[in-house]
Amino acid sequence: xxxxxxxxxxxxxxxxxxxxxxxxxxxxxxxxxxxxxxxxxxxxxxxxxxxxxxxxxxxxxxxxxxxxxxxxxxxxxxxxxxxxxxxxxxxxxxxxxxxxxxxxxxxxxxxxxxxxxxxxxxxxxxxxxxxxxxxxxxxxxxxxxxxxxxxxxxxxxxxxxxxxxxxxxxxxxxxxxxxxxxxxxxxxxxxxxxxxxxxxxxxxxxxxxxxxxxxxxxxxxxxxxxxxxxxxxxxxxxxxxxxxxxxxxxxxxxxxxxxxxxxxxxxxxxxxxxxxxxxxxxxxxxxxxxxxxxxxxxxxxxxxxxxxxxxxxxxxxxxxxxxxxxxxxxxxxxxxxxxxxxxxxxxxxxxxxxxxxxxxxxxxxxxxxxxxxxxxxxxxxxxxxxxxxxxxxxxxxxxxxxxxxxxxxxxxxxxxxxxxxxxxxxxxxxxxxxxxxxxxxxxxxxxxxxxxxxxxxxxxxxxxxxxxxxxxxxxxxxxxxxxxxxxxxxxxxxxxxxxxxxxxxxxxxxxxxxxxxxxxxxxxxxxxxxxxxxxxxxxxxxxxxxxxxxxxxxxxxxxxxxxxxxxxxxxxxxxxxxxxxxxxxxxxxxxxxxxxxxxxxxxxxxxxxxxxxxxxxxxxxxxxxxxxxxxxxxxxxxxxxxxxxxxxxxxxxxxxxxxx
Numbered sequence: 001x002x003x004x005x006x007x008x009x010x011x012x013x014x015x016x017x018x019x020x021x022x023x024x025x026x027x028x029x030x031x032x033x034x035x036x037x038x039x040x041x042x043x044x045x046x047x048x049x050x051x052x053x054x055x056x057x058x059x060x061x062x063x064x065x066x067x068x069x070x071x072x073x074x075x076x077x078x079x080x081x082x083x084x085x086x087x088x089x090x091x092x093x094x095x096x097x098x099x100x101x102x103x104x105x106x107x108x109x110x111x112x113x114x115x116x117x118x119x120x121x122x123x124x125x126x127x128x129x130x131x132x133x134x135x136x137x138x139x140x141x142x143x144x145x146x147x148x149x150x151x152x153x154x155x156x157x158x159x160x161x162x163x164x165x166x167x168x169x170x171x172x173x174x175x176x177x178x179x180x181x182x183x184x185x186x187x188x189x190x191x192x193x194x195x196x197x198x199x200x201x202x203x204x205x206x207x208x209x210x211x212x213x214x215x216x217x218x219x220x221x222x223x224x225x226x227x228x229x230x231x232x233x234x235x236x237x238x239x240x241x242x243x244x245x246x247x248x249x250x251x252x253x254x255x256x257x258x259x260x261x262x263x264x265x266x267x268x269x270x271x272x273x274x275x276x277x278x279x280x281x282x283x284x285x286x287x288x289x290x291x292x293x294x295x296x297x298x299x300x301x302x303x304x305x306x307x308x309x310x311x312x313x314x315x316x317x318x319x320x321x322x323x324x325x326x327x328x329x330x331x332x333x334x335x336x337x338x339x340x341x342x343x344x345x346x347x348x349x350x351x352x353x354x355x356x357x358x359x360x361x362x363x364x365x366x367x368x369x370x371x372x373x374x375x376x377x378x379x380x381x382x383x384x385x386x387x388x389x390x391x392x393x394x395x396x397x398x399x400x401x402x403x404x405x406x407x408x409x410x411x412x413x414x415x416x417x418x419x420x421x422x423x424x425x426x427x428x429x430x431x432x433x434x435x436x437x438x439x440x441x442x443x444x445x446x447x448x449x450x451x452x453x454x455x456x457x458x459x460x461x462x463x464x465x466x467x468x469x470x471x472x473x474x475x476x477x478x479x480x481x482x483x484x485x486x487x488x489x490x491x492x493x494x495x496x497x498x499x500x501x502x503x504x505x506x507x508x509x510x511x512x513x514x515x516x517x518x519x520x521x522x523x524x525x526x527x528x529x530x531x532x533x534x535x536x537x538x539x540x541x542x543x544x545x546x547x548x549x550x551x552x553x554x555x556x557x558x559x560x561x562x563x564x565x566x567x568x569x570x571x572x573x574x575x576x577x578x579x580x581x582x583x584x585x586x587x588x589x590x591x592x593x594x595x596x597x598x599x600x601x602x603x604x605x606x607x608x609x610x611x612x613x614x615x616x617x618x619x620x621x622x623x624x625x626x627x628x629x630x631x632x633x634x635x636x637x638x639x640x641x642x643x644x645x646x647x648x649x650x651x652x653x654x655x656x657x658x659x660x
Contacts, residue, residue: 001039004062006072009034009181010081011168013156017314019079022325024220025084032085033153035059036185043164046182051171060086060093061449066112073129073192075115076216076326082380083107089375102609103221103394116192116279118212121202121331122550123536124568126575129191135550135567135575138194139188149181150178179445192246201534206543211599215330215339222323223611223619226656229390230314232367233383237308239369240379246300251292258303265294279304279499280480307381310344310387317343319517327402328613336591337545339613346614352385361389361656391612391657393621400628401660403617406431407594412465413527414645415590416505425646438498439491460495466590467506467583468492472544477557509589510582513537517552517564525530537566539589542641543596555579597647600639605631612657619657628653 014023023208024030033050037059047053051616063082072078083106086094092414098105120132130142152169159165163173171178178306236454247255252266260277267274272293274285277300286297317324324344332340341347354360360382363372375384393399404410409431413421424434436444436457444450444457470488478488496503507527512523512530522531529540537552549566557563563579570576596618605618608631612619620631628651636649650658 001058001062001068002061003040003069003071005038005044005184005189005193006070006078006082007036007192008078008081009154009185010033011154015155016621020326022319022625023317025081029085029610030081032081034182034185038189038193041193044186048171048182051327060090064093064095064108068112068300070113071116071192071196072500073120073132073188073195074117075113075114076219079108079110079113080214080220089620090387097217103321104217108222110220113213113216113377114209115212116195118331119199119204119377121334122208122337122546122548123202124200124334124566126569127332127334128309129188129195131575132195134190136195136198138191138198140190140194142191143180143187144536145180146184146188149184151179152177153181174428175641194539201569202548204534207543208545212330212601214602214610215328217606218327218610218613219326221609221611222319222325224323224326224392224394226365226390226392226643227315227318228365229386230318231309231360232364233311233386233390234315235266235367236369236372237311237383239384240373241303244299244303244380245650248296248303251296251299257300261301267296277304291480300422302378302380305384310349311383311390313344314390327333333589335547336595337547338595338615339590342522346612349388350384353390354382354385354539357385357389357658361386366590377553386483388658389656392655396624397621398626398632399654399657400620400622400626400651401617401627401654401657402620402632402649404594404597404635405648405650407597407616407647408590409461409465410646411593411597412505412586412590415528415593416499416502417526418499418501420500422646425648429650430454432461435461435495435498456483456487456491459483460491464492464495465502467581506582506586508582509585510626513564513580513582513585514554514562518554524586537564539585541589541592541596543600543639545571545592545594545596545639547592557581582609593642597639597642597645599636601637604634604637631646634649 010030012024012027014027014030016024024078031050035049035055036044038044047055049055049555063070070079083094087106096105096107097109097111097220103203117127117129121127122513126131127136133141136292143277152174153171156167157163157165157169170429245257248254254262254266256262263277270293272285272289274281279301282297282301286294289297314324317326319325327341327343327346329340329342331337360372360376364383364386364522365376372379372382397625406425409421410425413425420438421431421434429438430446432454433444433446434457436453439457439460440453442453444453446454459473459476459478460624463476463478469492473488473491474484479485483491509528513524515521516530516532517537520532524530531538531540532552536552537549540545550568552564552566554576555563556567557579563581565577565579567575568578570578594616598613602610602613602618605620609621610618611621632649632651636647638645638647
């Protein structure tokens with residue numbers, strides 16, 4: 001046996017969507033119902049475990065035989081479920097890949113697993129089995145009845161008079177549905193095999209599979225949570241919101257102060273018309289509203305703060321050992337191949353700017369609400385800033401948090417050969433000051449000469465590197481930062497004039513993509529290669545990884561000009577035809593290379609206990625003696641495939657996660 005294709009159907013009374021597969025499988029009521037499999041591409045077999053059938057012993061031994069490659073669509077689910085199931089039912093056959101100091105001991109070694117969902121994502125296809133099958137036009141498609149069958153057999157049901165008050169549907173409650181469920185399980189295995197067969201001309205590189213295996217190890221390890229902070233924060237929030245709502249009711253005499261309709265009407269009756277009660281609109285209105293209305297608007301802001309949701313996500317996801325697992329989706333962003341957040345979503349945690357962060361955290365940890373109320377005017381905002389601090393290293397360890405300095409700006413400058421920017425990085429300069437200096441032709445120093453121009457340099461750097469114009473500046477908050485409307489276009493013009501090679505890079509890429517799609521020829525610019533093959537556009541990156549665009553063709557953009565379009569998941573999370581152009585492709589390329597550099601550093605530091613990562617940052621759980629400088633030095637090593645790129649990693653040590 002070389003390959004084992006697997007698809008399982010399971011039951012648990014824990015909500016999989018809210019809690020994730022690691023917590024899902026820890027329920028005593030978790031079980032595997034059906035086990036569909038194919039050995040080396042042979043006929044698919046379905047084992048009805050729920051009704052007493054047993055897996056053949058050759059399959060049991062294959063699950064822990066690292067010479068047999070296990071395949072599944074979203075293989076993380078099958079691997080974690082089977083890890084728990086084997087330990088409960090065949091403990092003598094289970095073995096992990098952990099060492100005593102690590103926290104991955106409950107799970108099968110991911111290095112023996114591959115995932116056809118990741119293969120689909122690598123090819124720019126949807127992350128769902130049904131979606132991938134549809135786009136590929138497979139003869140055998142996933143059964144549409146599957147969702148209803150899963151809802152019937154795989155999750156608890158509500159007790160009713162009709163069902164006799166039961167809380168779970170078993171096979172004997174509807175054998176016709178059960179037999180259809182077995183066929184559904186068999187069909188899923190067949191569709192997974194068909195996807196692999198269709199994609200075999202485009203294998204995923206071995207180094208990407210190695211990155212996937214490391215990703216699975218990080219997900220298995222998880223990150224510890226201080227549950228005293230989590231639970232007290234939820235309690236503090238509930239108490240604070242109740243007090244704020246009571247105060248709001250006293251001021252407005254509204255039945256429901258949280259109602260947008262009622263609040264708008266109350267404001268209008270008191271002389272303040274507002275089209276929206278969004279965060280930005282309320283913040284703007286507070287500046288000019290009369291005192292009594294400003295007070296109500298400020299209360300409204302505090303009441304609408306959703307800080308508690310992250311704490312609730314932590315409560316949902318935490319495992320029996322106090323660690324949250326499964327928070328990273330490998331290849332979650334298929335335009336660049338970056339990771340996406342899951343469960344608690346580390347990628348979008350609020351920042352912390354409190355000078356007394358440790359003190360505030362201590363009050364929450366100890367449950368001292370009275371002191372919190374006395375010392376902090378805005379409890380929801382304080383709790384929001386403390387979210388990061390709920391992540392902690394295990395006892396006797398510390399966190400080392402290290403990240404790349406201006407990674408996208410460095411990669412963009414390197415590819416475009418914008419030499420003055422590279423000199424800034426070589427001298428460890430401030431790119432925002434340097435950019436402002438190049439734009440306005442005067443020296444700019446942070447907190448020094450012409451320091452007021454640094455903010456303009458910063459907003460320009462963040463908004464304009466990928467072809468952005470006035471709209472991008474506004475989206476980045478340029479007007480909120482004090483810039484005037486009439487300043488914006490000159491700012492765009494100044495930035496582009498200061499960065500002619502980056503502008504040239506955009507349009508060189510635009511020309512190459514159009515030539516490739518129009519004429520089906522291979523083109524190359526700035527070390528990036530573009531080619532079409534079997535209805536796909538590929539962009540070859542320096543790392544050897546490819547970006548994939550499905551069914552590219554020439555089309556028309558919204559301005560009536562020529563544009564390249566392709567199929568993908570659009571802004572509305574639907575599969576649709578997407579229009580793109582040079583600067584947008586450059587954004588994909590730069591973010592993809594930045595992702596590859598992070599992945600390279602993760603592999604370099606794989607001997608450390610990496611327990612989290614966010615775009616350009618690593619969170620490492622390590623012993624007190626580990627050197628921060630050594631971690632940063634290793635993280636900052638330039639990959640051999642992009643020699644002479646100037647990288648720099650900085651970091652800090654902490655006893656709880658924070659933004660330094």
